[in-house]
Amino acid sequence: IHEPVLRDSSSSSLSVDTETLQRQIDELSTFSDTPAPSVTRILYSEKDVQARGFVKNLMSISGLSVREDAVGNIFGRWVGSEPGLPPVSTGSHIDAIPYSGKYDGVVGVLGAIEAINVLKRSGFKPKRSLEVVMFTSEEPTRFGISCLGSRLLAGSKELGQLLKRTVDGQNISFSDAAKFAGYTNNEDFSSVVLEKGTYSAFVELHIEQGPILEEEAISIGVVTAIAAPASIKVDFEGNGGHAGAVLMPKRNDAGLAAAELALAVEKHVLESGSIDTVGTVGILELHPGAINSIPSKAHLEIDARDIDERRRNLVIDKIHQSALSISKARNVELSEFKIVNQDPPALSEESITKATESACQELNMPYKKMISRAYHDSLFMARICPMGMIFIPCYKGYSHKPEEFAAPQDIANGVRVLALTFSKLSVS
Template sequence: MSQFDYLATHSDCSRPGVTRLVFSERDVEARAVLKDWMRQAGLTVREDVMGNTFGRWEGSDSGAGTVMTGSHSDTVVLGGPYDGALGVVGGIAAVNTLRKLGFKPAKSIEAIMFTTEEASRFSIPCLGSQGMTGFLEPEVLDTFKDENGTSFLEAANAVGFSAKTAQEYADKALLKNPGDIAAFVELHIEQGPALEAEGKDIGIVEAIMAPSLVRIKFTGKGGHGGGMPMSYRNDPSLAASELALRIEEAALATGAPETVATVGLWDQQPNIYNAVPRSVLLDIDIRDSDKARRDGVIKKTLDAAEEIAEKRKCGHTKELKFEYPVANCDEKVLTAIQNAADLVGAKSKRMISRAYHDSAFMAQIAPTAMIFVPSKNGLSHHPDEHTAPEDLARGVQVLALTLAQLAGPSSVAASDKSEL
């Protein structure tokens, strides 16, 4: 707990909130702290060109592959102390405990801190894991910029992660031998209410919902709020309002609770009470655990935008900024987590993750699953984010026992609990 508290002091806001945007001064400080904790746990530390950080414990069988665990340490603005940080600090703690207990892994184990999982600075998530797994399109690093117009390349260069071009970042971050990854496990707070509401200790994540970002812009001629008669207007804010309701209809029409759609960004210009707007930019998050169902809502959104623009005589542009893959978790890793949860007497449940994680990209190249612990009142990305110390500890216990199964001697079957 003292480690979580100390990490949270590296923040651009006061407690209880935590603001630590990637490649900021506070982020660089936190990286140094985490690398030091990796070394104290006996791990060999390295970083890639994008800032993904690895702490390696060499196994006895050099040809057996590597078991990885980790998450991220960057946060949203006014976030909390455990989102992402649990998977990094807890991953180091789990490995450190196994080492102290004298465990001898056959497979190597690596604790990872991924660069910029949050979209807080560059408006696109999971850049580090996208780079590692080959999903990163180099132009993304040039296209998405922070509020000051700084690109990822410029920000990374400024703190010593040097590459001359976005293409070089993508090329050098890519894992050269992804087939060597025997398994990946991510420990995370749930960021939702299910575990607490159902009295469960551990969530065993079997799928991760896939998000997309749709950007729609409506334009009109604008005018004075008093001087422009209603019959002369082509108000883009009304077009945007109508579209928001149509998006809600499309999501509800699937009948699936996993289908969600959020008009999260609404940028209206000018944004004053007595002027008819000239433009409204919408960023829309549409996600689902079923790709075809999600893509159906995306199509309805794009079609509705065109129809509404024509009806209201507004100009419009539409763009699908990204659509990430659904992640289905690996049964071998899920079984190892279940065994671990049973060993510590935890009440567990299979579930999906509504939030997106670096695990979703790791699942595209390696056997992957996630471990969830409860979030009080379902809160995350919030200064009041909280998970009880006993729940954090239980999550680290389950992670350590999961790693022991996945990385242990080949003679120990994952289902043979007596040998753990």
């Protein structure tokens, strides 16, 4: 028997305005640099700035008091009856990699604001304040740094220093880009950092980005751990030259070195023997990029993940060994092999998974415990407070492409579970 936490109403009164929420998701998707159904929303771009305005407006309409920090993390707070207690927080991101979809991250931002609306409509009064966070740049698209906002919040001092000399692919500095978006300050971003204990709990709602919930017809995934991501940048350099005139024995083709390394990444990942190890070469660029010119430079960006950090690091070591031996065999210079980040996995806090499980039970919602293979801002929030995540099914597990889809009813289910979890954490 579970004690009801909604004093003034039963959990069945948690009704989501599914239609309005869907309209908001659709409207937010129009702030994009590529045509529908694809979405492309890059950090600090014009569309990103417009989308941020859209989110802040929704927060205000829901009666939240809004603040932004120096990198554009946005916070909307519903002040509780005991404002001195650390608040409970939730949130996700709204940036979208090139040609992706409209649900990744967005469900956890717009859905969180709707969860606040749900609780308000139900008559619930929070004890701890409730806070919705929209994190800046969960995706690494523009500056190569994933979870930029939550990394900084969680106290990454090195990152604050790094940002001072970080530029994007067009050589625009982080500072100039932030300035364009209205975040004008020349500090080391130490003001962004949140102390441990700032929040009593953090819980994120997100689409699964995998096929399990849909295949098993389960409404809710209760995340117990987030896989450990790493990313690597590699540059090869050779002599290039004319594609007709330089004979094969005289070549040191940087593009072929890159091709070999891409295949080596796949090989080393498969050698791990575990289904949980994944590795991807999502970026491979050749210079000068002309049909009649031998590539003199090749740039790769590699993503490697595992729920087992040691096993993932072994794969990274092997990739490095391959890069070195390819460089030697092809007489191509390995001018960069940089591990940009190599994060540990994160475990959910039992108190939060228990609260979510209770919420599911009270709402008669089938759920299952599962691992998150994608990383999320939760990975970093776990460094400063107890963390949990709520997954909902998505079509065929598709994500990071235009076909990404979550059904309105599945989103509504997630919002109800988030609202109830939130209310439980608020009074605990």
